Amino acid sequence: MTIVTPPNPSQPAVAGGPRLLPVALRNFVRNRETGLVLIAMVVGLLSGLLVAAISTLSQLAHGLLFDIPYDSHLSATGVISWQRTLLIPTIGGAVLAIVALIFARRVKGQQLADAIEANALYGGRVSFRGSLLISIQTLLSNGFGGSVGLEAGYTQICATFGSHIGQRLAARRSDMRLLVACGAAGAISAAFSAPLAGAFYAFEVVLGAYTAAGLIPVIASAVAAWLVARHLTHTSFLMVPGFPSPVSAEMIIQTALIGVICAFASILVMLAVAFSERCFQRLSVFKGMLRPVVGGALLGGLALLTPTVLGAGHGAMQILLVSNPTWLLLATTIIFKMMASAISLGSGFRGGLFFASLLLGALIGQLYSVVMSVPFPTSALQPGTAAIAALAAFGTGVIGAPFSMVCLALEITGDFSVTVGAVVASAVCALIVRELFGYSFATWRFHLRGEAIRGPQDVGWTQQLSAASLMRTDFEGALSTETIGEAQKMFSPARVRQIVLREPNGRYAGLVTSANLHSVTSQTDQQLETLAQQREEYLLRGMSIREILTAFERSEADVLAVVDRPDHLMAIGTVSEAHVLRTYGEELERRNQELFFRQ
Known part of the structure; x- marks a missing residue:
């Protein structure tokens, strides 16, 4: 899945992207909290319908494949013939293998992310085609008797609809993540007839935080899904045996x-x-x-x-x-x-x-x-x-x-x-x-x-801040074979803070600070490479901001060079630790404002 910046509400849809809804509706949702709540209710209504439909299809598959009554549960039926018990799951495995083979090329290159991963890395953007495939595979797995629940399929498809609606509305990154959470809340609420559980699931598992700005939309989606599902499916309380033990x-x-x-x-x-x-x-x-x-x-x-x-x-x-x-x-x-x-x-x-x-x-x-x-x-x-x-x-x-x-x-x-x-x-x-x-x-x-994800908190923006986007390209460079005296004449201490050295073949050869350069008063005929620092410490252009901060901590340097690739080591820029920390702080503050306040 390609991560793109949400388009401006006044601009038409990007070629290849989802067709945007009318600008008046987009502005209403972006600028009014009421608009976001109404969209969350729509997501909840769709979630209730989707859960009811998938649940019905699963029961029909159980009845047809295992020859059991429609209103009975597969795991509670002891009258299935041994032939069906043994063969149906095996056939189901073959069907899943064929489906995966057929659709492998169609979803090739797309990020098949679930709601948690989408909110953590991709700002709430979920592949519609990939999610549809996952939901179909989940339904087939459960329908053929696999010992798996449908809740993953429910959450996947409902969160996808929330994400897709958000993309059509050109929603902010924070609102996109919230709509994904609304879809997940609606899915769990409809699946168990439990709106409170659905809402808390969205906050704990999909959003990773409780916020006042997200409370009403998530509750609205969970309740809407519950109202739809209770009229389309037959849910009942779980019968608990005996009397409850007194609190002691x-x-x-x-x-x-x-x-x-x-x-x-x-x-x-x-x-x-x-x-x-x-x-x-x-x-x-x-x-x-x-x-x-x-x-x-x-x-x-x-x-x-x-x-x-x-x-x-x-x-x-x-x-x-x-x-x-x-x-x-x-x-x-x-x-x-x-x-x-x-x-x-x-x-x-x-x-x-x-x-x-x-x-x-x-x-x-x-x-x-x-x-x-x-x-x-x-x-x-x-x-x-x-x-x-x-x-x-x-x-x-x-x-x-x-x-x-x-x-x-x-x-x-x-x-x-x-x-x-x-x-x-x-x-x-x-x-x-x-x-x-x-x-x-x-x-x-x-x-x-191999994904470094510990929860649904939004860490995707840290991947977008790379060394290439943070570096300065107007750095001063010199050959490592030049003498210190020549460099002192060439680089004024008032104008240059550090010099990037390169070997005659163009490879990166280290950094020399202006202070160290002009502190040399004798033996100025020596080559600049004798003053070089951070020869083995450099940044690759694709490093994220967290990897950059780790590199600064490890090297204990104030400035590091950025090279094009490990096998070439051609210096293309410099990054200072102060600039990285300032940018990181500004972006973190902006994400916190998006999380707690709708602007």
């Missing part, structure tokens, strides 16, 4: 312990996905086309043992919560679901771990309650309280959004009392995961790809 010191201690358990379990899942990817990367036959096929076959084999590994697991969660399962059934289901999710994502099935983390958390909480009720029958947490606390904690560890998970626990249960434990468990889990691991699932995937 014992209850707080036990939920904190659940948070510790979920923290290590969530780290284990993320590492398992990475390990699975490395294993499947060894299948290089036909450029990796066999990976999803092998992954589908392995998933089908696990599904023969338990159908709960198929799909996201919505039905399995409700059944396991109310059926009083044994500790052995819970433990094996947790292990198989972890393996199925790691195999699915590692082999090339598209999707996320959002709902899988909720299911695994609920099962871990139930397992804790069952095990602890044997030695401590009167003081152990009730299964429902333990399950909801672990659900929120495990989701926090994987998604990295504690407030969103607490709100989700409240909204899917409709019971405020059970969310007290969720608050404690989520806080403990978030602290441990940050200290020991440092990543959520999304940012961990970026890390594995």
Whole structure:
């Protein structure tokens, strides 16, 4: 995806870019907060429709492919024939491989960024065609029984529509990022019938900050999506077994312990996905086309043992919560679901771990309650309280959004009392995961790809400030073989602060400060190269401002030369540390103003 500067509202659309909306509408959105709120509501309405459509298509695919009733959940159906259980995921892997092969050329060169990466690096600009491909692959993965959730597809396509509308409005960079967050908020709100969780998800995961300027648009989008989805889909509260455990010191201690358990379990899942990817990367036959096929076959084999590994697991969660399962059934289901999710994502099935983390958390909480009720029958947490606390904690560890998970626990249960434990468990889990691991699932995937992204905060502008854009080209240069005396006559200390040396073949040979040059009073017949500094310290023209600051810190220099490329080393400019720090401070202040105030 090419990063371009948003056009001026009074100018027509750029060739090859999206067609701009009428100038009156663009000015209304850019200059009035009311306009941005109305656009956010439109994004929310579209998000609700998209989520309902994708969810319906997924259910139709499950009914058709696995021969189950339309209104039943795949993971809760135990009447699927063994032939379909084994073959459908395998066939799905083959279909995904073919789709990837067909569309590989069409999206070649485009940045297939999700909402987090788009907001962090590209100012909220998302490739529409690439996002459509990702959403189709997610739907196919889930439809053929992959152990992945649709939430990643929901968020991708809804955030893309927010970004596309923002591009048609020639929105500011900050408003573009906000519209992407509005799309993500609408997606999660519609998927779980949880507007509060959707709004907090947008702030924590997609924007990376809570701001007064973004509060109303995000809430408006989440509520609009919720209103649409509740009329198009059938959502209900999650039934929690037993009575909630009363709030007490014992209850707080036990939920904190659940948070510790979920923290290590969530780290284990993320590492398992990475390990699975490395294993499947060894299948290089036909450029990796066999990976999803092998992954589908392995998933089908696990599904023969338990159908709960198929799909996201919505039905399995409700059944396991109310059926009083044994500790052995819970433990094996947790292990198989972890393996199925790691195999699915590692082999090339598209999707996320959002709902899988909720299911695994609920099962871990139930397992804790069952095990602890044997030695401590009167003081152990009730299964429902333990399950909801672990659900929120495990989701926090994987998604990295504690407030969103607490709100989700409240909204899917409709019971405020059970969310007290969720608050404690989520806080403990978030602290441990940050200290020991440092990543959520999304940012961990970026890390594995080599991207230096730790969150959705806008760091893309730092990539745009390069050495080439910061350097001065009117520098003074001299041959390194010239004598000090000649240079003293040529360069006045009042006019020149530093001299860039070059060898006779044109290669960079270091810097000489004017102060050092004119401090020499004897042996002026020596060559300038004897005074050269920073011979091995220089900047490449493509370095970002953060890499430049690191180079200044390492070299302890005030000025560094900029060279064209490492193999040529032709000096093309100079950059001073003072200028870099001043520019960085000005840009940082400008981004903060964009974040908190609409101008």
